[in-house]
Amino acid sequence: MRLRSFVVAGFAAAVALVPAVLGHAAVADGPEARTVPTFSEELGSGVERCPVGQFCWYNAPFYNQGQENWMWRSSNSQPDLGRSPGSSDEAESVVNRTDEQITLYEHWRYGRCVTVPPGGRIDDLDAFSLQNNVTSIHHGNEFSCPSWGYVAS
Numbered sequence: 001m002r003l004r005s006f007v008v009a010g011f012a013a014a015v016a017l018v019p020a021v022l023g024h025a026a027v028a029d030g031p032e033a034r035t036v037p038t039f040s041e042e043l044g045s046g047v048e049r050c051p052v053g054q055f056c057w058y059n060a061p062f063y064n065q066g067q068e069n070w071m072w073r074s075s076n077s078q079p080d081l082g083r084s085p086g087s088s089d090e091a092e093s094v095v096n097r098t099d100e101q102i103t104l105y106e107h108w109r110y111g112r113c114v115t116v117p118p119g120g121r122i123d124d125l126d127a128f129s130l131q132n133n134v135t136s137i138h139h140g141n142e143f144s145c146p147s148w149g150y151v152a153s
């Protein structure tokens with residue numbers, strides 16, 4: 001009986017992953033169904049769209065401003081947003097719904113940067129000269145961007 005239950009659960013999981021396989025054609029259908037090892041991608045907008053415990057970055061300012069645009073989310077550090085599904089140099093607004101501070105970098109831990117406190121958000125990364133220029137995201141209270149907004153490599 002345990003084996004049968006496992007098989008049924010596996011089938012359900014495979015069905016749930018179909019939208020993810022379809023990639024850009026799919027619209028989000030819940031946090032668990034869209035979770036991938038690196039970070040997840042979906043169409044959406046609004047601060048409230050970012051789940052508790054996640055950090056979200058949006059393709060347009062003001063959290064995609066009511067348009068169905070791309071947004072991405074993760075609960076851990078992302079050294080290279082160019083990894084699949086790919087969002088390097090795309091973010092223009094961000095929401096931090098984790099309990100850690102999160103630092104955005106132009107490169108991996110160097111270049112221009114900004115730190116977002118737990119529960120914080122930035123409606124337009126242009127204010128930090130980082131619009132369409134974020135390549136990596138670091139979770140952790142031990143790191144923060146200096147006041148001058150730049151870290152040397």
Ligand SMILES: [Ca+2]
Pocket residue numbers: 058059060089090091092132
């Ligand atoms: Ca963008």
